[in-house]
Amino acid sequence: MMFQRLTCAALFLALGGVQAAEEDHETCACLAEELGFTINCAAEDVMKAALPLLQTNDCDTDCSSTVCKTQFGIIQAHHDYCLGSDVPEEVEAALHIYEDTCESCEIVRLVDPNLPECPAVVCNDGSGNDAYNKLVGNGCGTTCTAACADDFRILKAVHDTCEEDSLDTAAELAFHTYEEACEDFNCNILTEEDQLECHHDEGEGGDSAAAGNWHAVALLLVSVSGAWTALIV
Numbered sequence: 001m002m003f004q005r006l007t008c009a010a011l012f013l014a015l016g017g018v019q020a021a022e023e024d025h026e027t028c029a030c031l032a033e034e035l036g037f038t039i040n041c042a043a044e045d046v047m048k049a050a051l052p053l054l055q056t057n058d059c060d061t062d063c064s065s066t067v068c069k070t071q072f073g074i075i076q077a078h079h080d081y082c083l084g085s086d087v088p089e090e091v092e093a094a095l096h097i098y099e100d101t102c103e104s105c106e107i108v109r110l111v112d113p114n115l116p117e118c119p120a121v122v123c124n125d126g127s128g129n130d131a132y133n134k135l136v137g138n139g140c141g142t143t144c145t146a147a148c149a150d151d152f153r154i155l156k157a158v159h160d161t162c163e164e165d166s167l168d169t170a171a172e173l174a175f176h177t178y179e180e181a182c183e184d185f186n187c188n189i190l191t192e193e194d195q196l197e198c199h200h201d202e203g204e205g206g207d208s209a210a211a212g213n214w215h216a217v218a219l220l221l222v223s224v225s226g227a228w229t230a231l232i233v
Contacts, residue, residue, distance in 0.1 A: 028077035028107035030198035035070040039196055041082035041110065047091045050074045054098055063102035072102035080160070081107045081195060084179055084186075092176050099164065108191045109160055118157040118187035119150075123166045128158030132171035132178075141177050149185035152178055160189050 032039050040046070050071040054060070059068035079087050079095050121127055131154040135141065140148035158166050159175045167175075179186070193199070 025104060025106045027195075027198060028073070028081065028105035029194075029196050030200070031073050031105040032077060033198045035066070035073055037070060037074050039077050039081055039107075041078065041086040043078075044086070044088055047075055047078050048088055051090060051094050054094065060097050060101055063098065068098075068102060072098050073105060076102070076104055077107055080104075081110055083110055083112060084176075084183070096173055104164070107195050108189050108193075110195075111188045111190065112186065115186050115188050118153050118160070118189050121154060121157040121161065123158060123162035128155055128162070128167045129171050131155040131158070132167070132174065135178055136174075141174070141181050144178070144182035144185065146185070148178075148182055152182040152185050153187045156187060157189065 026034075028039060037046070053067060053071045054075075057065060057067050057071075059065075059072060063069065063072060075091050075095055076099065079092060084092075131151040134151045135148055135155065138148055138151075140152065144152065155167075155171065155175060155178065159172070164172065
């Protein structure tokens with residue numbers, strides 16, 4: 001019985017490693033290179049041109065086509081990378097129509113040299129939702145004073161660095177309202193990596209990690225089979 005439990009536990013951990021490796025999001029720089037678009041914050045026409053293509057191809061219900069992946073990649077990469085003033089309002093609004101169906105890529109927002117660094121946050125501790133509720137309670141969506149600054153920066157840090165489910169839907173949808181109202185209290189998410197450069201070795205490493213985990217699963221199954229055969233004989 002103990003042998004069975006240890007075997008099941010090892011198999012569970014190995015499969016968990018495979019799933020984690022396969023669920024990593026691709027960087028926006030690599031996605032842009034793969035699908036043939038350029039991330040350029042001055043290209044408002046390109047961002048706007050993606051919207052009718054997303055609509056006519058029903059990408060809100062099925063985002064599996066190359067057209068949908070490309071056009072969503074364009075609006076999401078620019079939305080998440082460029083400063084708020086560079087992204088047309090209609091693009092910001094449209095993003096939330098498609099983000100539940102289309103797969104997002106990873107990119108850190110462009111640094112504004114005039115802003116302070118955003119606070120460090122823990123993604124799954126509810127701090128983003130708490131900050132949002134305080135912003136609502138203090139009326140920061142209409143008048144964002146210095147009293148709103150800390151909560152807005154926490155909300156921004158969670159929004160820009162954590163998985164989408166780290167925020168409630170209301171907080172996620174309302175973020176851009178507060179981003180505009182609290183523009184004077186914005187902050188930077190800092191990173192040393194060039195966000196517009198695709199690092200192929202990292203992507204290959206992710207593939208290798210997944211392949212390595214599947215190899216470990218195969219070896220484990222062979223070992224288990226051999227052990228059971230020995231016990232039976």
